[in-house]
Structure formats: C-alpha cells, structure tokens
Amino acid sequence: MRRVSVDIGGTFTDCSLVWDDAYVEAKALTTHQNLALGFNASLKIAYEQLGLSLEEVMREVDSVRYATTLGTNALIERRGPRVGLLVTAGFEAMVPLSRGRGYGEGLPDRLRRDLPMAQRPEPLVPVQMIVGIRERVAETGEILMPVDAEDVRARVRELVDNGVQAFVVSLVNAVVQPEHELLIEEIIRDEFPEHLLGSAPIILSHQVGGRKGEYARTSSAIIDAFLHNAMYHGLSTLELNLRDNGYQKPMLVIHNSGGMAQLNSTDALQTIHSGPVAGINASEHLAAETDLGNVVCTDMGGTSFDIGLVVKGGVKFYDFNPVIGRWLVNIPMVHLVTLGAGGGSVARYDRLRRTVVVGPESAGSDPGPACYNRGGRNPTVTDSDLVLGYLLADRYAGGTIPLNERRALRALEKEVGEPMSVDAVEAAKLIREKVDNDMANGIAQELRVRGYEPRHFTLLAYGGNGALHACGIANVLGVTRVMVPPFSAIFSAIGAGNMDQLHFHERSLYLSLYDSNTRALFDDFPRFNALVEELEAKGREDLLRQGVPADAIRHRLELDMRYGNQLAQTAVVSAKNRLESADDLMEVLTTFSKDYGRRYGEGSQAPEAGIRVNTLRVATYSSMSTLKFKGVLPEEADLAAAPAPSSSRDCQFVGQSAPLTTAFYDLADLSFGAVIEAPAIVISPSTTYLVEPGWRLRIGRYGAALFVKV
Template identity: 90%
Template sequence: MRRVSVDIGGTFTDCSLVWDDRYVEAKSLTTHQNLALGFNASLKIAYEQLGLTLEEVMREVDSVRYATTLGTNALIERRGPRVGLLVTAGFEAMVPLSRGRGYGEGLPDRQRRDLPMAQRPEPLVPVQMIVGVRERVAETGEILMPVDAEDVRAQVRKLVDNGVQAFVVSLVNAVVQPEHELLVEEIIREEFPEQLLGSAPIVLSHQVGGRKGEYARTSSAILDAFLHNAMYHGLSTLELNLRDNGYRKPMLVIHNSGGMAQLNSTDALQTIHSGPVAGINASEHLAVEADLGNVVCTDMGGTSFDIGLVVKGGVKFYDFNPVIGRWLVNIPMVHLVTLGAGGGSIARFDRLRRAVAVGPESAGSDPGPACYNRGGRYPTVTDADLALGYLLADRYADGSIPLNERRATRALEKEVGEPMDTDALGAAKLIRQKIDNDMANGIAQELRVRGYEPRHFTILAYGGNGPLHACGIANVLGVSRVMVPPFSSIFSAIGAGNMDQLHFHERSLYLSLYDSNTRKIFEDFDSFNALVEELEQKGRDDLMRQGVAPAAIKHRLELDMRYGNQLAQTAVVVSKNRLETADDLMEVLAAFSKDYGRRYGEGSQAPEAGIRINTIRVATYSSMSTLKFADILPKEADLAPAPAATHHKECHFVGHDGAMKTAFHDLADLSFGSVVEAPAVVISPSTTYLVEPGWRLKIGRHGAALFERAE
C-alpha cells in the first residue's frame, strides 16, 4: 500500500504518507490563500523522512485523498455567489418561514430557548431572489399542471436582472417526479447559454436529496449552490497542483457520509465537516481492531473540538436531517458535534459573568496564538499551556514554530489577568480549567442525551492538542481510561486513508409493513425490490463511472422505520437486500424492535400502532485496503518503568498550588510498554502528552498510548 492522505484544517494541514510498511506523519500551517502550498509543504516533510523525491511519490502512490474544511470556512465567512431560487408558485415563502423554527436551528439549547432575543440567520437567498413558476406535481407523481415555459423564462430573466450567479430549482414533489425540474434546467440553459451567462451552476434539488420534506431539501440545494464555487475552485487548484507534480490518477475527496469519491462525483455539500468525519471513521476501525468497546471520539485541533460516538461493534451514528451552520438539510451525514474549543481558541474576560470565556473565536494559523510571534495579540489555549510549562519553546511542532513565551505572558496578563486581578500564571490556570470543563461538558451532554454514561466509554484523544488535554477532560468526567490512538496528531488524515468509495441513494415513501387497523402485513415484495434495485443501480452507476469494477461493488440496505405516527424514527440496517417471503419481513420487524428497545428502553415498542417505512436508503460502496491497528497497546507482560528523564522543569497544574517538578521525556526514547509516572510530559514531533498528577501513561506503537488513573 502506497497512499497519501491529507486533512486540511483551519490551523494545520495534516499529511499521512504510507509507503509499504512505513508510516510517516507531517504537519504544516494551512495556507488559506492557496491550499496547495500548505499541502506541498506537509507532503515534503513526509517524503523527505523516507528519503524519497516528490516525483517518486507522485508516480507510485495508489491514491491521494483530501479531507478539507474549505466548505465549512466558506459558509462561516459567507463567501458564496448570489443564489437565485425557483420554486413552485405559491411556495415562495417556504425558505423565509423555515418551518417557523429557523431562528433556533444550529444554536445552543440556551439560546434556542431565548425567544425574545431570537434572531434568524442572515439568509443565503434574499427574498427578492426567490421566484415561483407555474407547475404542480401530486405526491403520487401525477402531473397536475404542466410547466409553463414562458413563465419560467420570465422568472429566469427577473433573477438574471437581479444579478443571479447560481440557480437552485426546488419544485414540490420533485423527488417523486423530477421531470419538471429537468425541464426548468433545460429552459435556463436555452435562455442563457454558458457563452452568455458564464459558468453559473444550476442545482436541482432532487439530485441533492432524495427524500420528501420541501424545506430541508431546498436548504440542501441552496447550500450546495452557495458552496459550489469555493469548493470547485479550491479543490480544482489542489487537483491541478497534483497534475503539475506528475500525479495522473483521479483525486479522491472525503465525504461527510463516511466515504469518499472522485472530485467529479462530489457535491459541495458532501465536503462539510469531512475532516472530523474521517477521524470518526478511523475511530470506528480502531475500535473494532483493538476491541475497545464503546468509544467517544474527541478531536482537539487548533480551531475546534469535535465529538463523535462509536458504540461497541463499530457502529457509527448518522444524522439524516443534520443542521449545517444554521440550516436544516436532508443528506445522510455521520453524526458530529463541534465546539469552538481548540489550541487557537481565544480567551477573554466575560464582563457580564466576571469570568473567563474561551472560544469559539480562533486565532487560526494567521496570525495564530500570541506565542507564535506572527502578530497575534490575544491569549489562546496554546499560550496558557506554554505559560503553565507544558510546551518547550524550541520543540513545538518539531521546532518549526518557535514560541515566544514573553508575548504569551503579556497577552495573558493584559486580556485576562488584569480584569481577574491575577497574574499570567493564574490566568493560564483559569483558561485551562475553562477549556477542559467546556470540552468535558460537551462530551457528557452528547453521551447522556443518548442514554449513555461517560464512565462506560473509552475516550479517544487525538488531534494536535488531544493528548495535551486528555487528563484534564477525564478528571472532569470521572473517566479512568483515555486512549491516544496511533498517529494521533494526524488521526483524521489516517481516517481519510482508510475510507471506502461510498455513495448513498434514498427515496421517501409511505409504506406500511404492518397495518394495525386491518392487522395485515405487507405482501407486495416485487414493488419493494424494484425500488431497491433502482437505488442500487444509481449507486452502481456512480462507482462504475469512477472506474470501479462491477464485481467489487457492494450494497447495504437501510430502512427508516417508525411505529405509527411517532416522531421517533430509527434507521435499521437490513441483513438481506431483497424481501422474498414473510419470514424475511418478520426478520426486518424483529431487527427494528430490537434496535428500538436498545435506544428507547425495552418494552417501549408499540407495534399496536402499526409499523411503517418512511425512507429506503441504499449505501453502495467498494472496499479498499486499510491500515492495521491490532496489537498497538502493550499488555501487562510488556510493561516496564520508563527510563529516567534527562530533563526536568517546573510546571503548574489546575487544582494544585505551587510548581511541581515535572519530567520531560522524548517519545523516541521510550520503548513499547514503557510506563511514565506523573507528573510528566512526553514530547513528539507533532503532539505533546501531558501526564497530570494522579495518572500514568503506557506507551504503545506508532505513538499510541493509554492514560490510566494511578492506584
């Protein structure tokens, strides 16, 4: 296996280079003005460690894979074209009304409940850019009113006069009968061919989302159109960069569905949060191979802190109606919670509460934390960690970013210390305590809302800052075991290298498997199987277009099921992709009952209300070779005390008065099975392991390690 995988984050660009049985990790600062520069810098660090040249790598790797926050950043910064929306006449207010809930979606619970202060997000499509066209399709797909072509032309001209740069077409019931959306697209291209209007994208809602729900489907299409230019130009630049360097294979892009595809088979919306999702994918793989049981994935980078869950058996949680930014969409996406808590999160004095607040604003990579000495004036979590003694100024990021402790101290004193009547050290402790509490509370809320207790989970701490804050988070949660995965600082990039090519296709329907009124079960297996075959064929076409052999293509059938008209809906993975007998149907009902009981409590099942399917979904994928994570942690027989540290330094810890003499170890000097006692710091080229008082650290392979409470 020879593979390059890259995760482009808000602060760092992480690169994983696998060359046969050798694994190399590298990091460089993200170059937002041209992502290719940061990629080239991190890749150069990686291949030089192996004594290779760029030409050798580009000629012989089997794939280059990208996970990126480019779309996320474009959405945050509102960098997008002027979008025009064409809807069925009479539905022009659908997006502005946003189901009457748009003021709260994407906000924390506390702000969502504050109705008097509620503010809707600034719309991506202004009201004057929404037009209605005369047409109508029934929910059965019957055409009630044909498209009025002249009316469409008039509305398109109106949008062009208003400066439209991207078109979205979202007509009622288009997922059942897409003929009218396709006809509107044809009229737009006839009226304004590319040589007149330029490369204005036309996004059809039924091609972005296959489920009913006009608002969520329309929002999905709007976001896709809004992000199209940023993603197209950004990723095209990366692909051209590969071509210039001699790489001739298609570039692969990570999707937030947990899979990947070539650039020409990727929608802009599918790239949102693709980096953190790649980390969850790697966690799923690790949980299975290392038999970790229940795992909570935590990725603390420079800008954000991402939380995901993998329960025993390697099962990820999906959101089928996720909220991206402030907008509800209906694309399948691996469940993820993101907090504005990273090494670059800016700390400040909250005058209202007379306390320290940290994030969500981040110093990013430019100018970065004050200690980076690149013009940053505000204190960050990294400045606090430096002031507390955990970071060595000349060893940070393998010495590529020399830290200025004097600038960190000045920023801490001015922005936090003086308002809180404390010195820089006291300010650093307050920042450290606040950020660890925020992250621990985010984990606890995510677990308990799903009926889990944190102490029943192993925390995976990765990202550049994960091992540095692992013990602090675990102390707040009462967790006694935290694992640092192999290649922890670039773990999301490792996940990108482990993904399969994958596409989801789905269809909304109302299908009663058990009618409680007539007490009859579903019998029309032929129509059900025909719909599944149609969705499988779409997925098959997607992968074959990307060069995947038909024999390598597999399908997984999922059904969104509910009891009667309950709002609680469960996605059930079906063992067989076809229903042929009543026994097959009963197997599906039994799987639904078991999953429902596990989620909501045994005995809560309500078959007397009827059982129905709302969505049929087919995941089409092609499995690829993966990295091996087995036997990366030491067993009891492998354990031995770590060699004596060659360097000691005074460090300060939350909850402890005064300085504590702390041992500093180099990870390269520690062998497999070494046990590091607290207090200690273990330094590697890309991350820092902090062993706080009351803990010990067991060293594994490839940078993997296990934090455990000392007896």
C-alpha cells in the same frame, strides 16, 4: 500500499504518507490564501522523512485523498454567486419563512431561547431572486398541472435581468416525480446557453436530496449552488497542482457521508465537515481492529473540538436533517458535534458573569496564539499550556514553531489575570479548567441525549491537542480509560486514507413493518426489494462512471426506523439487502429492538405503537485496502517500567496549589509497553501526552497510548 491523504484544518494542514510498510505523519500551517501551499509544505515534510522526491511520490502513489474546509470557509465568509431560485408558484415564501424556526437553527441553546433578540441569518437567496413557476405534481407523482414553457422563460429572464449567477430549481414533490425540474433545466440551457451566461450552474433539488421535506431539500440545493464555484475552482486548483507535480490519477475528495469520490462526482455540499468525519471513520476502523467496544471520538485541534460516536453492534449515527451554518439541510451526514474549543481558542474575561470564557473565537494559524510570536495578542489555550509548563518552547511542533513564553504571560496577565485579580499562572489554570469542562460537558450531553452513559465508553483523544487535554476531560466525565490512537495528531488524515469510494442514495416513504392496529407484519417484499434495487442501480452507475470494476461494487442497506410517531429515529444496518420472508423481516425488527433497548433502557421498546420505516438508504461502495492497527496497544504481559526521564521540571496542575516535579520523556526513547507514572509529559514531534496526577500511561505502537485511571 502507497497513499497520500491530507486534512486541512483551521490552523494546521495534516498529511499522512503511506509508503509500503512505512507510515509517516507531517503537519504544516494552513495557508488560507492558497490551500495548495499548505498541502505542498506538509507533503514535503512527509516525503523527506523517507528520503523520497516529490516526483517519485507523485508517480507511484495509488491515490491522493483530500478533506477540505474550502466549502465551510466560503459559507462563513459568504463568498458565493448571486443565486436565483425557481419554485412551484405559491411557495415563494417557503425559504424566507424557513418553517418559522430559521431564526434559531445553528445557534446555541441560550441564543435560540432569546426570542426578543432573535435575528434570522442573512439569506443566501434574496427575496427578489425567488420566482414561482406555474406547475404542480401530487404527492403520488401524478402531474396535476404541466409546466408552461413560456412562463418558465419569462421567469428565467427576470432572474437574468436581476444578475443571477447560479440557478436552483426546487419544485414540490420533485423527489417523487422529477420530470418538471428536468424540463426547466432544459429550457434554461436552451434559452441561455453557456456562451451567453458563462458557467452558471443549474442545481436541481431532487439530485441533491432524495427525501421529502420541501424546505430542507431547497436549502440543501441553495447551499450547494452557493458553494459550487468556490468548491469547483478551489478543488480544481488543487488537482492542477497535483498535475503540475506529476500526479496523473483523479484526486479523491472526502465526503461528509463517510465515503469519498472523484471530484467530478462530488457536490459542494458533501465537502462540508469532511475532515472531522474522516476522523470518525478512522475511529470506527480502529475500534473494530482493537476491540475497544463503544467509543466516543474527540478531535481537539487548533480551532475546534469535534465529537462523534462509534457504537458496537452496527448502529450508524447520521444527522437526518443536519444544520450547516444557519440552514437546515437533508443530506445524509455522519453525526458530528463541533465546539469552539481548541488550542487556538481565545480566552477572555466575562465581566457580566465575572468568570473566564474560552472560545468559540480562535486565533487560527495567522496570527495564532500570542506565544507564536506572529502578532497575536489574545491569550489562548496553547498560551495557558505553555505557561503551566506542559510545552517546551523549542520543541513545539517538532521545533518548527518556536514559542515565546514572555508574550504568553503578558497576554494572560492583561486579558484575564488583571480583571480577575490573579497572576498569570492562576489565569492559565482557570482557562484550562474551563476549556476541559466545556469539552467534557459537550461529550456528556451528546451521549446522554442519545441514551448512553459516559462510563460505558472509551474516550478516544486525537488531534494536535487531544493527548494534552485527555486526562482533564476524563476527570470531569468520570471516564477511567482513554486511548490516544496511532498518529493521533493527524488521525483525521489517517481516516481519509482509510475511506472507501462510497455514494448514498435514499428514498422517503411511509412503510409500516408492523401495524399495531391490525397486528399484521409487512409482507409486500417484491415492492420493498424493487425500491432497494432502484437505489442500488443509482449507486452502481456512480461508481462505474468513476472506473470502479463492476465486481468490486458492494451495497449496504440502512433503514431509518421508529416506533409509531416517536421522534426518536435510528438508522439500522440490515444484515441482508433483500427481504424474502417473515424471518428476514423479524431479523431487522430484532436488530432495531436491541439497539433501542441499549440506548433507552431495556423495556422501553414500544412495538404496540407500530414499527415504521421513514427512509430507505443504500450505501454503494468499493472497499479499498486499509492501514492495519491490530496490536497497537500493549497487553498486560507487554508492560514494563519506563526508562529514566530525559529531564524534569516543575509544572502547575488544576486542583494542585503547589507545582509538582514532572518527568519529561521523548516518545522515541520509550519502547512498546513502557508504563509512565504521573505526573509526566511525553513529547513527540506532533503532539504532547500529559499524564496528570491519578493517571498512568501505557505506550503502544505508532504513537498509540492508553491512559488508565489509577
């Protein structure tokens, strides 16, 4: 296996190069003005470690996978075309009203509750760019009023006169009967061919989202249209960069659904948050190979802290209606929670509450933390870690970024120390305590709202700062076991390298598997199987178009299930793709019941309310070879005392009034199974492992390690 996978973050661009049995990691600063430059820099660091040339790598790798923040950045910066929206006449106010809840979506709870100060986001589609089309389709798919072609032409001309650069067509009940949306696309192309309007994309809502819910489906299509040009031109530039360097195969793009596809089969909306989702995918793979059980995935990078869940037993966590930016959408997306807490998160004194606040603002890679010596003046989490003694100024990021402790001290004293009447060291302790508490509280909330207790999970800490803050987070949570995965600093890039080519297709429906009124089980299996087969056919066409052999295509059936009209909804993976008998149905119901009991307590199941399916979802995929991580953690028989440390010095710790003499080790000097006693620090070129008092560290392979509470 020879493979390149890259994950671009807000601060660093991470690269994983797999060359036969050699696994290489590399990091370079993200170049926001041209993402290809950061990609090239990180790839160069990787292949030079193996003594290879760029031409050799590009000629012989089997694939290049890319997780990007391109769409995320474009949405934040509002870099997009002027979008025109065509809706069913009478529904022109649907998007501006946004179900009456648009003022709060995408905001933290405290701002969502502040109704007097509530402000809706600046619309992606201005009101004057929304037009109504005379047509109507019933919820059954029956055409009640056919499309008037002349009416469509008049409305399209109106949008063109207003400067439209991208069209979105979103009609009522289009997911049931898409005929009218397809007809309108045909009329637009006939009225204004490409040589007149240029490459103005036409986005049809039923092709973006397959579920009912007019507002969320329309929002999905609008965001897809808004990001289309940035994604298309940005990723095309990256693909051309590969072509210029001799790579001739299609570039693969990571999707937030947990899979990947070629660029020509990727919607802009699918690239949002693709990097963190790749990390969750890698966590799922690692948990299965090492039998970790339930895992909470935590990715602490330079800009953000991402939380995901991997639960043993085949339960998939998706956001059914995720919020992207400030807008509700309805694409299936791996569940993810992002906090503004990373190494570059800016700390400041909150004069109202008289305390320190960390994030969500980030110093990014340019200018970066004050200690980067690139012009940054605000104190960050990285500045605090440096002042507390955990980072060596000449060894950070493998020595590629020399740190300036004097600038870190000055920033801490001015922005936090002086307002709080403490010195720089105490200010650094307050910042570290605050950010660790924020991350731990985010994890606890995410677990408990889903019916889980933190103590039943293994904390998986990765990202450039994951191993540095793992013990502090676990202390707050009460977790006694923390694993640092192999290649933790680039673990999301590893996940991109392990992904399958995959597409999701789904169908909204009201399907009662158990009717509590009649006490009857669902038995119309031919109808159910026909729906599944229809979704499988769509997925099969996607992969065949990308050159995947027919015999390599597989399908996975998932059902969004709930008891009666409860809001608690669970995605259940069915063991079989077809239901042929009552026994098959009971197997699905049993899986749902067991998972519900594990999450909300045994006995909380409510079959007396009925059991229904709201959505059928088929994942169509082609499995590819994956990295092998079995045996990366030492067993009890492998444990041995660590060698003498390479050096030691005093470090400051939260909860300790005096500094503690702390041993420093080089990861390269530690053998498999070495046990490190606290307090200690293990340094690698890409991350730092901090063993806080009360913990012990066991060294594994490929940089994997296990923190155990003493």
